[in-house]
Amino acid sequence: MLTFYHARQSRSSRVHWLLHELDVPFETIRTDIPRRDGTGARDPRNPHPDGKVPALVHDSRLVTETGAILLYLTDLFPERSLGFAPGEPGRAEYLTWRFWYGDVVEPVYLLEVLGVADHPIAAATFRSRDEIATRLISALQPSPRPWLMGDRFTAADILLSSPFLYSPDATPDHPAVHAWITRCTERPAYRRAQELD
Numbered sequence: 792m793l794t795f796y797h798a799r800q801s802r803s804s805r806v807h808w809l810l811h812e813l814d815v816p817f818e819t820i821r822t823d824i825p826r827r828d829g830t831g832a833r834d835p836r837n838p839h840p841d842g843k844v845p846a847l848v849h850d851s852r853l854v855t856e857t858g859a860i861l862l863y864l865t866d867l868f869p870e871r872s873l874g875f876a877p878g879e880p881g882r883a884e885y886l887t888w889r890f891w892y893g894d895v896v897e898p899v900y901l902l903e904v905l906g907v908a909d910h911p912i913a914a915a916t917f918r919s920r921d922e923i924a925t926r927l928i929s930a931l932q933p934s935p936r937p938w939l940m941g942d943r944f945t946a947a948d949i950l951l952s953s954p955f956l957y958s959p960d961a962t963p964d965h966p967a968v969h970a971w972i973t974r975c976t977e978r979p980a981y982r983r984a985q986e987l988d
């Protein structure tokens with residue numbers, strides 16, 4: 792049994808999308824969270840230790856952190872081919888995308904918002920938006936490489952497209968990236984998750 796704690800227009804939207812891609816049974820608990828505009832409040836039903844979303848309970852096991860949940864789910868349902876299972880060629884690249892997102896991409900965009908991305912220690916630790924763009928562009932080329940992992944759409948596409956779906960102005964201005972984002976938004980599971988929100 793999968794129970795998914797979700798709030799619309801939040802980081803849990805990535806998990807919502809993946810659950811629809813997987814096409815497996817799950818229960819959604821629509822969860823209130825404190826929002827930056829002062830609305831919302833912590834939901835006592837939410838088992839996340841910090842009251843955040845996403846949270847996933849599989850039978851009685853709690854998983855938090857978006858990247859961990861995506862990996863957990865693609866490993867749990869390897870037959871759906873939305874990730875690369877241990878031992879499968881492509882696993883190394885798949886894990887690299889997943890951890891690069893959490894350890895580099897999110898910090899870089901956050902540091903930009905905070906206005907400290909140019910700090911030498913920040914640049915030395917994470918690099919910058921330019922390196923992010925270069926890596927995405929080279930993964931999506933030469934044509935046809937529809938997805939980051941080549942022919943197979945995976946949870947890496949969900950994770951790495953998410954900042955640009957949330958903030959389209961941040962999208963690297965390259966035709967291969969724009970076409971990839973369009974392909975992502977045309978996926979029936981993405982649309983279904985959006986409609987339900």
Ligand SMILES: N[C@@H](CCC(=O)N[C@@H](CS)C(=O)NCC(=O)O)C(=O)O
Nearest residue numbers: 801802824825842843844845856857
């Ligand atoms: N690192 C966490 C971050 C989760 C997170 O910050 N979620 C926000 C929504 S986008 C939240 O629940 N905020 C409510 C709060 O901070 O109380 C993840 O990626 O899962």
